[in-house]
Amino acid sequence: MDEITVLRGLLYLLLNQHPSLVSHVQKKHDHAGKALVEDADAWTALCEIFKNILRDPNLNNIYLIIDALNECETDLPKLLDFIVQQSPTSSRVKWIVSSRNWPDIEEKLEMAGCKVRLCLELNPESVSTAVGSFIQYKVSQLVERKKYNDKTRDTVLDYLSFHADGTFLWIALVCQNLENISGRKAVAKLSTFSPDSILSTSG
Structure with a gap:
C-alpha cells in the first residue's frame, strides 16, 4: 500500500457517496489526462482534487477513515503531511486514522x-473486547451469507x-477471503490464513 493508493481509495468512496463532486475529477482529468493516474505527478494531481473537494461548499459533514496507517510502505511521510x-x-470534515504506536507517526499527527x-x-482490555x-x-455475516452450520461457525470463531x-485488518482480510469460499470448504482453508502470510499478501 502506498500514499497514492490511500488517496485514490478515499476519493473513490467520496465520489461514490457524493456523485456531484465528480466535476472536480473531470476538470482535472481534462487538463492532465492519463497523467492523473499514471504519471509521476499523480500524487500532486490527486492532492489538488482532494483539496478542492474538501473546500466544496456543497459538501456535507463527512468522516474520512484511514485504517492501519503503518501499513503504508511507500512515502508515508507525504501522506501524514497531507x-x-x-x-x-x-x-465539516473529520479525519479518523488508526495506526500502530510508532513514534514517527505520532510525531507527525501531533502537529494536527x-x-x-x-x-x-x-488499553489491552478495551482492544480485546473490541x-x-x-x-x-x-x-455472523458469514453465517448469513455462506450458510455456515454451527460447527463451522464455532471453528471459524475459535x-x-x-x-x-x-489486528482488525487481519480479521477483515480473512473474512473477505472466506466470502469467496463455500461453507463446506471454509474450515479446511482456515489454516492457510496465517497472520503473516495474509498481511504480506495484502500489502
Missing part, C-alpha cells in the same frame, strides 16, 4: 490542530479469536 495540512481546513487521541495499545465484538460481527492478536 492529513495534518488538510485536517483543519473544514469543520484539534485532535483526540486514543491509545488502544495502552476485537471480540468485531469477530462476532464478521462471523480460529479468528486465537490468531487475531488485536
Whole structure:
C-alpha cells in the first residue's frame, strides 16, 4: 500500500457517496489526462482534487477513515503531511486514522490542530473486547451469507479469536477471503490464513 493508493481509495468512496463532486475529477482529468493516474505527478494531481473537494461548499459533514496507517510502505511521510495540512481546513470534515504506536507517526499527527487521541495499545482490555465484538460481527455475516452450520461457525470463531492478536485488518482480510469460499470448504482453508502470510499478501 502506498500514499497514492490511500488517496485514490478515499476519493473513490467520496465520489461514490457524493456523485456531484465528480466535476472536480473531470476538470482535472481534462487538463492532465492519463497523467492523473499514471504519471509521476499523480500524487500532486490527486492532492489538488482532494483539496478542492474538501473546500466544496456543497459538501456535507463527512468522516474520512484511514485504517492501519503503518501499513503504508511507500512515502508515508507525504501522506501524514497531507492529513495534518488538510485536517483543519473544514469543520465539516473529520479525519479518523488508526495506526500502530510508532513514534514517527505520532510525531507527525501531533502537529494536527484539534485532535483526540486514543491509545488502544495502552488499553489491552478495551482492544480485546473490541476485537471480540468485531469477530462476532464478521462471523455472523458469514453465517448469513455462506450458510455456515454451527460447527463451522464455532471453528471459524475459535480460529479468528486465537490468531487475531488485536489486528482488525487481519480479521477483515480473512473474512473477505472466506466470502469467496463455500461453507463446506471454509474450515479446511482456515489454516492457510496465517497472520503473516495474509498481511504480506495484502500489502
